[in-house]
Amino acid sequence: MKLELKYGCNPNQPHATVGYTGEGENPLAVANGSPSYINALDALRAWELVRDLKHATGKPAAASFKHVSPAGAAVAGELSAEFCKAHFYPAPEAHDYSPIASAYARARSSDRVASFGD
Secondary structure, three states, X not given: OEEEOOOOOOOOOOOOEEXXXXXXXXXXXXXXXXXXXXXXXXXXXXXXXXXHHHHHHXXXXXXXXXXOEEEEEXXXXXXXXXXXXXXXXXXXXXXXXXXXXXXXXXXXXXXXXXXXXX
């Protein structure tokens, strides 16, 4: 299996590919858009961090990566009204955040600029 990517590390580079030579079902699938090589690396590194956080804490976790560096990581927890207001999220009393949604909001809000497009 090969997954053709939008480009290599930078837009001026030719297409890159990710290959899977293992047995069974392909472990990677693109749900939306056209990822680049860096996007694929970000996703794989984020998965490792999320797996380790969940193992260490027992809580759902999320991570935001940009150019193979973590921009934010968090575990599930309550979102205060002040936090939601500061980060332009609906107030917690107006929106029921799931544990994974709260982890995602907390991870993305660590650095909203670097997390753009993650």
